[in-house]
Amino acid sequence: MYRDWKISTFNGVLLASYFIPAWAIPALKIVVSPVHGLFYERGNVGPAMFVSDILQFGTLATVRFAWLLALAKLTVVGFFAVFAAATLRAPSRKRGAGDEALAIALLLGSMVSVASMVLTSQVGDVAALRLHATESLLLLSLGIVMLVETDKPARSLPAAEAGVPVADAPSAIAG
Numbered sequence: 457m458y459r460d461w462k463i464s465t466f467n468g469v470l471l472a473s474y475f476i477p478a479w480a481i482p483a484l485k486i487v488v489s490p491v492h493g494l495f496y497e498r499g500n501v502g503p504a505m506f507v508s509d510i511l512q513f514g515t516l517a518t519v520r521f522a523w524l525l526a527l528a529k530l531t532v533v534g535f536f537a538v539f540a541a542a543t544l545r546a547p548s549r550k551r552g553a554g555d556e557a558l559a560i561a562l563l564l565g566s567m568v569s570v571a572s573m574v575l576t577s578q579v580g581d582v583a584a585l586r587l588h589a590t591e592s593l594l595l596l597s598l599g600i601v602m603l604v605e606t607d608k609p610a611r612s613l614p615a616a617e618a619g620v621p622v623a624d625a626p627s628a629i630a631g
Contacts (some may be wrong), residue, residue: 461543462605463601463605464555464558464598464601464602464605465543465554465555465558467598467601468539468540468543468554468558468598469540469543469544471536471594471595471598472536472537472539472540472558472561473540474594475532475533475536475561475565475591476533476536476537476540478499479499479529479530479532479533479565480529480530480533482497482499482500482529483525483526483529483530483533484526484530485497486500486522486523486525486526487523487526490518490519490522490523490526491515491518491519491522493522493526494518494521494522494525495508498583498584498587499572499584499587499588500522500525501576501581501584502572502573502575502576502579502581502584502585502588503521503525503571503572503575503576504518504521504522505576505579505581506575506576506578506579507521507575509579510578510579525568528564528568529568531564532561532564532565532568535557535558535560535561535564536557536558536561536565538554538557539554539555539557539558539561540554541554542554542557555602558598558602559599559602562595562596562598562599562602563599565591565595566592566595566596566599569588569591569592569595570588570592572588573585573588573589573592576588
């Protein structure tokens with residue numbers, strides 16, 4: 457089952473195993489306590505400082521931003537979970553069963569991570585900037601691999617195994 461995985465499928469499972477807990481736990485902390493979860497989690501502190509210090513959002517607007525950020529991260533986590541479940545449950549004949557879910561997770565995750573990186577760069581928190589830059593590179597590099605990667609062509613049988621006489625093989629292929 458695992459021998460016929462594409463490189464993007466294998467890397468997608470690895471990314472899902474990172475992003476599901478790394479984004480779900482801080483997002484759920486925002487759901488429980490929006491202000492505490494927004495300002496005291498490393499992945500959320502850059503955008504939180506941007507909206508509170510630079511944009512000077514009030515408390516209610518900051519809480520709404522926190523919920524929006526949590527919703528975006530939980531959406532990405534959900535698509536990664538759907539991809540992982542579809543990939544691990546699919547039989548070996550259905551290659552790429554969760555590629556659509558992976559593509560949506562990569563697109564939304566890249567948007568959230570790049571936006572967080574830009575907001576964090578305006579604030580100047582170096583540790584959070586490195587975190588968002590690393591996550592952005594992980595997501596974008598897998599997206600590039602998915603775009604470039606092609607499926608292996610089906611294994612063609614030699615003419616002798618296909619039941620075609622060897623002398624007639626070129627004419628059978630041509631016409």
